[in-house]
Amino acid sequence: MAQERNTEELIIEAARRIFIKRGLAGARMQDIADEAGINKAMLHYYYRSKEKLFEIVFDEAFSKMVGRLGAIFSRQLPMEEKIRTLIDHYITAIAETPYVPIFVLNEINQQPEMMVKRISSQPAFPDIIAFMKEVVEAGKKGIIKEISPLQLFLNIVSMCIFPFVARPLIQGIFQQDNIQFNMLIEERKKLVGDVIISWLKP
Amino acid sequence: MAQERNTEELIIEAARRIFIKRGLAGARMQDIADEAGINKAMLHYYYRSKEKLFEIVFDEAFSKMVGRLGAIFSRQLPMEEKIRTLIDHYITAIAETPYVPIFVLNEINQQPEMMVKRISSQPAFPDIIAFMKEVVEAGKKGIIKEISPLQLFLNIVSMCIFPFVARPLIQGIFQQDNIQFNMLIEERKKLVGDVIISWLKP
DNA sequence: CCTTTGTTTAACCAGATGGTTAAATCAAGT
DNA sequence: ACTTGATTTAACCATCTGGTTAAACAAAGG
Numbered sequence: 104m105a106q107e108r109n110t111e112e113l114i115i116e117a118a119r120r121i122f123i124k125r126g127l128a129g130a131r132m133q134d135i136a137d138e139a140g141i142n143k144a145m146l147h148y149y150y151r152s153k154e155k156l157f158e159i160v161f162d163e164a165f166s167k168m169v170g171r172l173g174a175i176f177s178r179q180l181p182m183e184e185k186i187r188t189l190i191d192h193y194i195t196a197i198a199e200t201p202y203v204p205i206f207v208l209n210e211i212n213q214q215p216e217m218m219v220k221r222i223s224s225q226p227a228f229p230d231i232i233a234f235m236k237e238v239v240e241a242g243k244k245g246i247i248k249e250i251s252p253l254q255l256f257l258n259i260v261s262m263c264i265f266p267f268v269a270r271p272l273i274q275g276i277f278q279q280d281n282i283q284f285n286m287l288i289e290e291r292k293k294l295v296g297d298v299i300i301s302w303l304k305p
Numbered sequence: 306m307a308q309e310r311n312t313e314e315l316i317i318e319a320a321r322r323i324f325i326k327r328g329l330a331g332a333r334m335q336d337i338a339d340e341a342g343i344n345k346a347m348l349h350y351y352y353r354s355k356e357k358l359f360e361i362v363f364d365e366a367f368s369k370m371v372g373r374l375g376a377i378f379s380r381q382l383p384m385e386e387k388i389r390t391l392i393d394h395y396i397t398a399i400a401e402t403p404y405v406p407i408f409v410l411n412e413i414n415q416q417p418e419m420m421v422k423r424i425s426s427q428p429a430f431p432d433i434i435a436f437m438k439e440v441v442e443a444g445k446k447g448i449i450k451e452i453s454p455l456q457l458f459l460n461i462v463s464m465c466i467f468p469f470v471a472r473p474l475i476q477g478i479f480q481q482d483n484i485q486f487n488m489l490i491e492e493r494k495k496l497v498g499d500v501i502i503s504w505l506k507p
Numbered sequence: 508c509c510t511t512t513g514t515t516t517a518a519c520c521a522g523a524t525g526g527t528t529a530a531a532t533c534a535a536g537t
Numbered sequence: 538a539c540t541t542g543a544t545t546t547a548a549c550c551a552t553c554t555g556g557t558t559a560a561a562c563a564a565a566g567g
Contacts (some may be wrong), residue, residue, distance in 0.1 A: 509564105509567085511565100512565090512566105513562105513563070513564090513565105514561105515561080515563095516560085516561075517558105517561095518564090519556105519558080520555105520556085520558100521555100521556095523554075523555100524551100524552085524553075524554090525550105526549105526550085526551090527549080528547105528550100529547100529549100530548100531544100531545080531546070531547095532543105532545070532546085533542105533543085533545090534541100534544100535540105535541090535542095535543105535547100536539105536540085536542105
C-alpha cells in the first residue's frame with residue numbers, strides 16, 4: 104500500500120477546517136483536497152460524497168457543542184455551585200473551538216430536519232432534562248426562585264454561546280483585538296454565573 | 306415602458322427571501338428570478354451582479370438588526386425602565402423578522418471585513434456608546450451595581466437574539482411547536498428584564 | 508519475479524451557475 | 538405611423554463543480 108495510513112484522518116481534518124469555515128454550500132471539494140494535500144478523487148474514494156463527508160464533520164461539531172453539556176450536568180453538586188461550574192466549564196469548552204457554534208447553528212437553520220436525526224442519538228439530552236427537573240424541585244424547596252427551567256437553560260446557553268457567534272460584530276463595534284476579546288470571554292466565566300445566580304436568589 | 310414599475314422592488318423582495326433563507330453561497334440567481342417571476346437576465350439588468358444584489362439585501366438586514374437598538378437607547382428614561390423597554394422593544398422587533406439574525410451573523414462570520422464598512426455608516430453605534438457611558442455613571446452614583454457596560458450590553462443582546470438563532474435546536478430538543486415557541490419568546494420580553502435588573506441591583 | 512490488493516493520480520464528464528448579448532416588446536412623444 | 542429609449546426575453550457562453558473512470562503505483566505474499 105502507498106503513502107501513510109492516516110490519509111483517512113487527513114481528509115477529515117481538512118474537511119473539518121473547510122466546512123466549518125465556509126459552510127456546506129460554500130465549501131468546495133477541491134478546497135478540501137488542496138487543504139489535505141491530496142487528489143480530489145481520494146475524497147470520493149474514502150468518503151462517497153460531499154454530503155457523507157459533511158455529515159461526519161457536522162455530527163462531530165454538533166456533539167462538541169451540545170454533548171459537553173451532559174457531562175457537566177450530571178455532576179452531583181448543590182444547585183448554585185452546579186450552575187457556576189456548568190457555565191465556567193461550558194465557556195471554556197466552546198472557547199477551544201470557537202467557530203463551531205456559528206457553523207452548527209447556521210447549518211441547522213438551513214436544514215432543520217437534520218435535528219430530528221440528532222435528537223435520538225444525542226446522549227446529552229436526557230441529562231439536560233434531568234437538570235431541568237432538579238431546577239423545578241429546588242424551586243419548590245425554596246432553594247432558588249421558582250422559574251421556568253427552560254428559560255433558565257436558554258439564558259445560560261445564550262450568554263455562553265452568543266459572544267462567539269457574534270464575535271466579528273463585537274470586535275468590529277467595540278474595536279477589540281483578539282487579546283481583548285479573549286479577556287472578555289475569560290471574565291464571563293464568572294460574570295455569567297453572577298447574573299444567573301442573582302436572578303435565582305429566592 | 307413595459308410592465309409594472311415595481312420590477313425593481315419585486316427583485317429586491319425576492320432576493321431578500323432567497324438570500325436570507327439560503328445565504329450568499331447557497332442562493333442561486335435562478336431561484337431569485339423564479340421567486341420574482343421574471344427572467345434571470347433582469348437581475349443583471351437592474352442590479353449588476355449577485356454581489357451587488359446581496360449587498361443591498363445584507364445592508365438592509367444589518368440595519369434591521371443593529372439599527373433598532375439606537376432608537377431605543379436614545380430615549381430619556383431612568384436606567385431600570387430604560388433597560389426594560391429596550392429589551393421588550395428589541396425582542397419584539399426581532400420577532401418580526403426572526404430569520405434575519407442568523408443570516409447576518411453567518412455572513413459576517415464568512416466575511417468579517419464587511420464589518421469595517423458597516424461600522425462607519427451605522428448611525429446606531431454612537432447611541433450604544435452613549436448608553437454605555439450612562440451605565441458607568443449610574444454605577445458610580447450607586448443607582449446600579451458597578452459592572453462592565455460591555456458585558457451588560459453583551460448579556461442583553463445575547464438573551465434577546467440567541468433564542469432566534471437557535472430556534473430549530475430549541476424546538477427540536479424540547480419538542481416545542483411554533484405556538485409554544487412564540488409563547489416562550491413572549492414571556493422573555495419581561496423575563497430577560499428581570500434577569501438583568503436583579504443582577505444590576507446594587 | 509509476479510500476482511494480488513489496496514491506494515493514488517490524471518483526465519474526463521455532465522450538469523449547474525453567474526453572466527452576456529442580440530433581438531423583441533412596449534409605451535410615450537412626435 | 539414612426540422614432541426613441543427603456544424593459545424584457547430566449548439563447549448562449551465560459552467556468553466551476555461534484556463525481557467517475559481507467560490506468561498507474563506500491564507493497565506484501567507466494
